[in-house]
Amino acid sequence: MSSSLYRLGRLMASLRWKVVGAWVALLVIVGGLAVGLGGTFSTDIEIPGTEGQRGIDTLAHRFPEMGGTSGQVVLRAQDGTTVDDHQDEIDALMDEIAEIDGVAAAPSPFDEVSPGTRNDDDTALIAQFQMDGQTGEFPAESVDEITELVDGADTAALDASIGGQVLQSAEIPFGAGEVIGVIVALIILAIVFRSLVPAIIPIVTAVVGVGVSMMALVALSAGLEIPSVTTALGAMLGLAVGIDYALFILSRHRDQLSHGDDVHESIGTSLATSGSAVIFAGMTVIVALVGLFITGIPFLTVMGVAAAATVALSVIVALTMLPAIMGILGERLRPRRTRRLMAENGGALPAADPQARPRRSLGRTWVRLVTKVPALTILVVIVGVGALAIPIKDLELALPDLGTEPTGTAARDTYDLVAEEFGPGYNGPLLVTADIINSTDPLGVVDELESDIASLDHVKEVQLATPNQGADMAVVAVIPEGGPTEQSTKDLVLALRGSAESWEEDLSISDVTVTGSTAVGIDVTDKLSDALLPFALFVVGLSLILLALVFRSVWVPLKASVGYLFSVLAAFGATSMVFEYGWFNGPLFVDVNGPVVSFMPIMVMGVLFGLAMDYEVFLVSRMREEFVHTGDARGAIERGFTANAPVVTAAALIMVAVFAGFVTSGWFMLQPIAVALAVGVLVDAFVVRMTFVPAVLALLGRHAWWLPGWLSRALPTVDVEGEGLAAVLEHRRWTEAHGRHSLRLEETVAPLLGEPGTLGPLTGSVVPGTLLVVRAPDDAARETFLALCAGRLTPRSGVLAVHDRLAPDDLGAIQARSHWIGTGARVSRRLAEIGGHGLGTSVIVIEQIEDLAHAATGDDMLVERLDALLAKGATLVVGSRSAVPIDAERHLASTLRDPRRLLALSVQRSTAPALEGARA
Structure with a gap:
């Protein structure tokens, strides 16, 4: 991995302006999609399969009047009057609310069939209204219109406030705190780098990554149900890890520049070392977040996947856009002191004084202290x-309700007003539903069910008990003594559910469920805890x-x-x-x-x-x-x-x-x-x-x-510190000294295929455009060598380089560049299928030379095709079962345009063979 990251870093630095332009273009495109699609986020937290959610779904189908999003208008009379003195004003307000698009029902709270809730002295009244469906199913501006009407009805004689589920907003309240957090991060970076220019880079890359991911989430929300908290969580994580990952890579780059390294070389090296660790670190975060699917909770899985995608994007930005920016800034990222010293010494740093004492370090002092005892x-x-x-x-857990909204908001003020005037239970009513289709006396059954529920502990009152229009389902609205998140309310839910079986037997009803937003919240909390x-x-x-x-x-x-x-x-x-x-x-x-x-x-x-x-x-x-x-x-x-x-x-x-x-x-x-x-x-x-x-x-x-x-043998090797980079740099130096080669082996030892023992050590090299005949009567030795050339086998030790790719780190790249023609294959057709693109870095392995010779006798153009492949830099490795030249090998030597391209190599298990230049 380190060698691939090294090349990636150098590539990104060379394509610096194109890479940065591509990220900016992506940000603009995704932002345009987000604006154009106009998605909305969900405020509902659902867990399919729980009793509370099942009850909500049943209500939506069988009792739709109680299944949509509910709202409240809390009215409080002033100056010693009662709410009855303001009946005309209140009825007029509810009539106007009922006319708004998206409102399913807004009955008068003075209606005898569905009266509103009054306080003890008749000075306050709760009027209910119901929207069509859940948030997002009715026009978003409908709530604004209702709010304007309620605000208009608020007078000196009559206070009017809006509350309820309709005020649960999907908007994320980003503010100055987030900006201050980023500014503090910038200050820390400036202190670390002792310069403002490099300090800005991690902020820029993190913002780009978060921007793309957030805009993508907004666009996806047009077709998927995404919880509103997802964007805030993703932005928080994306900024944090995006800045940190860029910091790790950039600090390595700056450290290398301070030692006089070349800019492009340092970019590749920093990505190969710190970049490897960034990938591993990012993978751990991603796996942990995606692992939230273990909970079996859909909304949490969506949050985890979205946050994991944001982290993944932050890693990609750090590996692509960051090295591109480092390439653009070039020498400006080198510390000034180092630049000055290099300028004074002809572009190179002077040798360090071996007698100089190391600088005192707070880190060294601390680690000595904590490891002393x-x-x-x-x-x-x-x-x-x-x-x-x-x-x-x-520590107690619950889903947040309107009582957790910031003080001063309409939702919180109305919530507190309801608790003050009517009791905390009115902010979290419970709904008990029952299937009464088998009952011959629906009203009587509902009355008995109401009586039984009212006798339970922690019940303040039964607000409503009625069958639906089809008289096949009963709904009882229960007001608990405590608020939605209090323990007494949780105990009441348990008591109601514990009594369900006896009610079903005694009243000849079925499917008794306890639901409502409060019960759903309790179910969600229980499942999350489990x-x-x-x-x-x-x-x-x-x-x-x-x-x-x-x-x-x-x-x-x-x-x-x-x-x-x-x-x-x-x-x-x-x-x-x-x-x-x-x-x-x-x-x-x-x-x-x-x-x-x-x-x-x-x-x-x-x-x-x-x-x-x-x-x-x-x-x-x-x-x-x-x-x-x-x-x-x-x-x-x-x-x-x-x-x-x-x-x-x-x-x-x-x-x-x-x-x-x-x-x-x-x-x-x-x-x-x-x-x-x-x-x-x-x-x-x-x-x-x-x-x-x-x-x-x-x-x-x-x-x-x-x-x-x-265990060491069972575990695969993971290079997170860029240890493989040393081999890449060594091969580059070797190539500079010896020229470009398509195959290089240096003390290479590999396990034999299908048999005990090893092949090697092997030492030698082959230039591009060579046809190498591998002679070995030993099938295992020959097949092992061919497999090494094709990247199908990992060497145990030594150096194996195929062009600029080294095993074992680049086995995938070696395999991608190799073509394997097995025994009995139609060699002519296979060679004809090999395209001209990338031939200079290709290795073509033909398992048996007899197949090549047989194809040559039946295809007059085959030798010309071989010459063309070799001329374009392709390397052919051909296996021969003989230890000496055979007729097929001699035929190749005599018909190739340049016979010097043919080399022969004898391989065996025990000796270190050398390449032979002799031709048959």
Whole structure:
């Protein structure tokens, strides 16, 4: 992968203006689609299969008058009057509301059939109206018209306020906080780079990535149901990871430029090293977010996939647009001091003074402190995180309602007014439905059901009990004593559902369900809570596997997973402090305390997993690299930490700044997630990765990098530090010294195909435009060599290069450039099918020379076709079962236009063969 990224970086730098132009064009096109399609986001959170959702769906079909989006007009008389004194004004208002497009019903609250709800002294009244269907199914401007009518009816003698589900908006309240978060990120970047120009680059690339993904979501919302919180979550993650990923690559580039590297070479190298780690880090976030499908909750799956797509786009931007911008800016990104020194020394940096003492580093001081007595450091971390996690016991979950809207909004003010005048239960009524089609006395059954429900604990009153027009379904509207998110309301839902079976037997009814928005919210919360443990096991298990792949260790993944759990506990504990205890509510613009949004834990666990693995990879991979090179376990910790800690510190602070900016939005749906992520990142970076991790590694010493042999052989090799880049650069130097070759082997050893043993070591090279005959009576040896040339076999050791591609990293590219003509194939037709494009980098393998000779006798043009292929730079490798030249080989040598293009090579299992220049 590193070699491919190296080439990608150089390519993007060479096509710099075209690449940047393509991204800008894509942003404009997707933005145009978003505006043209005019999609809308959903405010409904549904979970198919739950009792509450099933009841809502049934109401929509069998009792449509109660199935749409509801609204309230709360009217309060002033100056000692009662609402009856204002009946004419109120009836006129409801008549006007009923005329608005999209309103299904707006009955008079003085109607005897469906009277409005009054308070005890008749000074306040709730009038209900019903819209056609859910949000998005009726005209969006209808709510604005209703609001204008209600505002017009608000007089000195009669207060009028609008509330209810119709005020649940899909608009995302972005504001100054998000902008401030980005500005803080810019300041941090300017401090890290000590220059403003490179500091702006990560902001630009992150904004482009987020812009494209957000516009795409808006366009897709025209045909798909996408929750409104998805865009805010995607924007928050996209900005955070987009800035961080660009920072990791750009900081590597600047560091290399400060050492005098060539600009284009540095761009390729930075992508091959830090870019590899960025891909792995992005993949962990993506897999964790896509893994939300484990919950079986559609809206959460959509959110996860959308957020994962945003992260994926951020990775792509970092690998394409970022190197293009680095190429455009060129030398301007080189630190000024380095530029001055290079100018004073003829374009090269002077040699470093070997006697100079290394600069004092805060990172070095810190890592020495935390590893001095590692057991004590570990104990302090455990106690500290444990104390921070204690408030988790009081953390409650629920879906947000209008009571979580910011203070001062119409929805929140009306919600508070209803709770004050009528009781909190009127903000979250429950609906009990029952199939009464088998009843001979529908009204009597409804009366009995109403009586039984009214006798239950925590019931304030039964507001409505009626059959539908077809008299086959009963609906009972129940007002709980507590609000929608209170425990007493949850207990009432359980009691109602627990009584359903007895009511069905005693009243000869069926399919009793408890539904309504409050019941649906309780169902969603319960299902999310049930999904938390399976998802946690998935995430922790995934981290163990991924980190075992990267670090080739058993203890490092275990330590990383434990550290991740520490970060999660700290994040949840801090969230409970803010939203349950009310700490720091003012500075964080939190308007309400109580249960947090029910999908906060599972979403935070997924996102924080990816971010925690980012820091783990960037810090510990450098430590592993130092240990592999030196074997000094303690020294590797210090050197690796000192090298990468400054960048990780900046990345974490940027993450915290971006997440904190979203906290101040005042949107309760997002605030707990933003707080948890900000605290989680802060704890993970500074407490876990920079304190706990070095201490554990120091305590384990060399054992930290232990991996059983059988497991090492079973795990594939993952190069996240760009170790394969060294081979690419070595091959480039070899090519500069020896010229371009289509095949190069250097002490290459490969396992024999189908038999025990090995082939090699092999050393030699072939120039493009060569026909190489591979002589070997040993079928396994011959087939193994042919497979190596075609990229069908991975060498165990040594160098195998096919043109500029090296195995094993570029086996896919080698295979894509090779053509395999097996035994018995129609050689003439196969060669005729090979096009002229890319022949200069192609390798054509013909398994048996006899097939080639046989084809030549029946096709007079075959030799001319071979000459044409060789002249265009194609390399042909042909297998021969003989150890000496045979007639077919002699025929080729005599008929080729340039017989010098034919070479012969004898291969065997035990000796190191050399290429022969002799012709038959």
